[in-house]
Amino acid sequence: MKFENLCRRGTDFLGTRYPIICGAMSWISDSDLVSAVSNAGGFGVFASAHISGKDLVVQMDEIRKKTNKPFGMNLITISPIFQEQLDSVLEASPSHVVFAGRIPMAKSIEQAKKKGVKVMTFAPNLKAAQKLINDGVDALIIEGHEAGGHVGSVSTLVLLQEILFNIQEVPVFVAGGIATGKITAYLALMGASGIQLGTRFMLSPEANIHEKTKQYFLKSDSKDAIVSFGIDRRLGVVPVRTIKNKGFEEFTKTQIELVQKLEKEEITRKEATDEIEKFWIGALRKAVKEGDLEYGSLMAGNCVGIIHDIKPVQAIIDDLVSETDLELSKIKDRAKKIQ
Numbered sequence: 001m002k003f004e005n006l007c008r009r010g011t012d013f014l015g016t017r018y019p020i021i022c023g024a025m026s027w028i029s030d031s032d033l034v035s036a037v038s039n040a041g042g043f044g045v046f047a048s049a050h051i052s053g054k055d056l057v058v059q060m061d062e063i064r065k066k067t068n069k070p071f072g073m074n075l076i077t078i079s080p081i082f083q084e085q086l087d088s089v090l091e092a093s094p095s096h097v098v099f100a101g102r103i104p105m106a107k108s109i110e111q112a113k114k115k116g117v118k119v120m121t122f123a124p125n126l127k128a129a130q131k132l133i134n135d136g137v138d139a140l141i142i143e144g145h146e147a148g149g150h151v152g153s154v155s156t157l158v159l160l161q162e163i164l165f166n167i168q169e170v171p172v173f174v175a176g177g178i179a180t181g182k183i184t185a186y187l188a189l190m191g192a193s194g195i196q197l198g199t200r201f202m203l204s205p206e207a208n209i210h211e212k213t214k215q216y217f218l219k220s221d222s223k224d225a226i227v228s229f230g231i232d233r234r235l236g237v238v239p240v241r242t243i244k245n246k247g248f249e250e251f252t253k254t255q256i257e258l259v260q261k262l263e264k265e266e267i268t269r270k271e272a273t274d275e276i277e278k279f280w281i282g283a284l285r286k287a288v289k290e291g292d293l294e295y296g297s298l299m300a301g302n303c304v305g306i307i308h309d310i311k312p313v314q315a316i317i318d319d320l321v322s323e324t325d326l327e328l329s330k331i332k333d334r335a336k337k338i339q
């Protein structure tokens with residue numbers, strides 16, 4: 001009973017040796033990290049967040065210079081330049097796209113599939129998962145509240161029961177809170193086609209993150225990674241999990257200012273929601289590129305507290321796989337004793 005065999009559906013879908021995805025991380029998942037993950041037998045995903053369609057094509061060329069293995073392009077459906085990004089990326093023939101943000105419109109899925117591109121997307125609940133399958137997605141990702149970055153409100157444990165256990169039509173990858181091979185073994189036994197990790201891969205030399213920020217993450221506990229909340233429905237705030245700092249408090253102030261402007265009709269709802277997105281993208285850049293621990297957005301999942309080292313991507317993947325296989329063999333031994 002080996003991890004690779006249990007998750008064959010996942011590796012076949014991704015075209016990789018291992019069913020391990022490094023989820024896209026804005027400002028972090030660049031050509032270095034994506035190619036390192038794919039070269040190590042996993043599946044790297046490029047974060048397109050704020051990048052123009054033209055520049056995304058340049059980045060895809062960069063990745064292809066660094067690896068000949070499959071990788072994905074992550075596109076955020078709520079980005080103001082989403083359509084331009086999608087059009088350009090599809091012209092450059094990616095093997096896979098990953099839609100994030102709100103669930104993608106059927107026409108976006110169709111557009112990608114017409115080009116022969118495999119489509120993955122996040123499913124927040126069972127109803128959405130079924131709709132996405134009807135709309136033609138090829139695989140789903142379920143990501144629990146424990147995850148780093150923008151999060152939904154439901155935990156990984158509940159999503160497993162709600163979605164993983166009820167979907168057979170397409171491969172389902174599980175994300176949110178995964179940092180060890182031990183838990184991966186149980187997810188594989190539950191029927192996951194693979195796993196997606198973010199926080200674990202941030203703590204690698206290949207992730208181009210300011211050293212101060214990496215060291216800060218290493219010292220953080222699981223409880224330090226908390227979730228921001230929206231103060232007014234009109235702002236459309238998608239909660240974000242970050243390590244608490246002054247920037248976190250700044251976010252509440254930004255929201256109050258935007259609500260006041262909305263009340264006075266100085267801005268539209270669309271402008272307000274765009275400002276919220278811009279806030280996070282800017283604050284994340286400060287943390288990742290400038291090492292600003294006070295005002296940067298230190299996005300990380302709860303599992304930051306159980307990661308104690310900075311490890312090369314190849315070692316992260318190799319250790320995950322061997323720990324998973326070891327746990328699977330222990331489970332087999334335990335089962336034999338019970339019979």
Ligand SMILES: Cc1cc2nc3c(=O)[nH]c(=O)nc-3n(C[C@H](O)[C@H](O)[C@H](O)COP(=O)(O)O)c2cc1C
Nearest residue numbers: 023024025026100147148149176177198199299301
């Ligand atoms: C700093 C950071 C930025 C992220 N940015 C994105 C993004 O741009 N697009 C996306 O789909 N997911 C994004 N995510 C989510 C990750 O791809 C991944 O699903 C998540 O980190 C998994 O949970 P974990 O951190 O507990 O491993 C981000 C996560 C982090 C920590």
